[in-house]
Amino acid sequence: xxxxxxxxxxxxxxxxxxxxxxxxxxxxxxxxxxxxxxxxxxxxxxxxxxxxxxxxxxxxxxxxxxxxxxxxxxxxxxxxxxxxxxxxxxxxxxxxxxxxxxxxxxx
Amino acid sequence: xxxxxxxxxxxxxxxxxxxxxxxxxxxxxxxxxxxxxxxxxxxxxxxxxxxxxxxxxxxxxxxxxxxxxxxxxxxxxxxxxxxxxxxxxxxxxxxxxxxxxxxxxxxxxxxxxxxxxxxxxxxxxxxxxxxxxxxxxxxxxxxxxxxxxxxxxxxxxxxxxxxxxxxxxxxxxxxxxxxxxxxxxxxxxxxxxxxxxxxxxxxxxxxxxxxxxxxxxxxxxxxxxxxxxxxxxxxxxxxxxxxxxxxxxxxx
Numbered sequence: 001x002x003x004x005x006x007x008x009x010x011x012x013x014x015x016x017x018x019x020x021x022x023x024x025x026x027x028x029x030x031x032x033x034x035x036x037x038x039x040x041x042x043x044x045x046x047x048x049x050x051x052x053x054x055x056x057x058x059x060x061x062x063x064x065x066x067x068x069x070x071x072x073x074x075x076x077x078x079x080x081x082x083x084x085x086x087x088x089x090x091x092x093x094x095x096x097x098x099x100x101x102x103x104x105x106x107x
Numbered sequence: 108x109x110x111x112x113x114x115x116x117x118x119x120x121x122x123x124x125x126x127x128x129x130x131x132x133x134x135x136x137x138x139x140x141x142x143x144x145x146x147x148x149x150x151x152x153x154x155x156x157x158x159x160x161x162x163x164x165x166x167x168x169x170x171x172x173x174x175x176x177x178x179x180x181x182x183x184x185x186x187x188x189x190x191x192x193x194x195x196x197x198x199x200x201x202x203x204x205x206x207x208x209x210x211x212x213x214x215x216x217x218x219x220x221x222x223x224x225x226x227x228x229x230x231x232x233x234x235x236x237x238x239x240x241x242x243x244x245x246x247x248x249x250x251x252x253x254x255x256x257x258x259x260x261x262x263x264x265x266x267x268x269x270x271x272x273x274x275x276x277x278x279x280x281x282x283x284x285x286x287x288x289x290x291x292x293x294x295x296x297x298x299x300x301x302x303x304x305x306x307x308x309x310x311x312x313x314x315x316x317x318x319x320x321x322x323x324x325x326x327x328x329x330x331x332x333x334x335x336x337x338x339x340x341x342x343x344x345x346x347x348x349x350x351x352x353x354x355x356x357x358x359x
């Protein structure tokens with residue numbers, strides 16, 4: 001590790017997230033909850049689950065980045081989180097590919 | 108250079124400067140120790156994501172197979188309780204994040220207050236969940252133990268839900284039987300989530316005592332920080348469970 005990279009890491013460690021950011025993120029999460037409930041009362045057909053999951057992904061991203069400090073973490077932590085999400089999506093994708101294609105052409 | 112001075116030099120290299128008492132001797136710096144524990148905590152959380160991922164995938168596939176059953180079964184859930192619980196859990200995540208902040212600034216009183224608030228909000232979540240589970244028990248919607256399909260064979264027999272969802276049609280008996288799968292997944296997913304909450308609340312109780320003794324306000328915030336990661340992770344699981352179980356099937 002170069003001296004500069006080490007220095008950057010140390011800067012990351014000592015970052016203390018301010019309560020104002022926590023308050024803003026908490027308020028955004030509560031707003032997102034209200035929004036997703038409000039949207040669920042409107043009939044948007046196939047877009048209801050898509051919008052609901054979209055809002056959930058935004059909320060989860062806010063939690064990961066700010067409450068869980070990943071925005072201020074080392075590259076190792078960022079890579080770990082991204083690798084986890086990637087493997088999770090790959091496993092779901094492969095499972096669905098199996099369910100979709102197993103009876104292919106036999107319906 | 109003699110052998111003895113070489114050994115002395117090696118010792119000086121291992122301990123080049125003063126370090127805090129909570130730094131384990133196998134770490135070079137306190138930053139390295141923090142990085143390592145943070146990395147380890149995230150690896151644990153990844154295994155948890157994979158564990159819940161299996162349940163989410165099962166829900167996705169079953170919902171596609173038995174769509175009418177899953178839609179009508181989800182109408183049995185109370186959106187009001189679900190929304191209240193989401194708000195409670197998000198607020199508890201906020202108080203937990205503030206707890207980490209207080210620990211970092213070595214504010215003992217603030218840390219204890221935040222941990223107690225998180226503890227209370229966690230119990231409030233479980234209390235609301237208990238009300239919901241009790242309702243399922245009373246309405247015979249406990250799969251495998253105490254189950255009745257009557258509300259799905261004849262929606263009018265459940266006037267409360269029928270009033271909110273007047274378009275619900277009676278399901279054919281074979282499809283009505285699959286509503287039990289919805290409730291099985293509902294209890295498996297919310298139950299595993301609740302188990303994580305119970306474990307978290309137990310650890311919070313332990314932490315409150317330790318925090319009152321000043322254990323986390325010495326600059327060594329690793330335990331509070333990593334518990335915070337766990338608590339926020341449990342929050343994220345609920346952020347996905349809530350729309351999937353309560354909201355996405357309100358129409359059709």
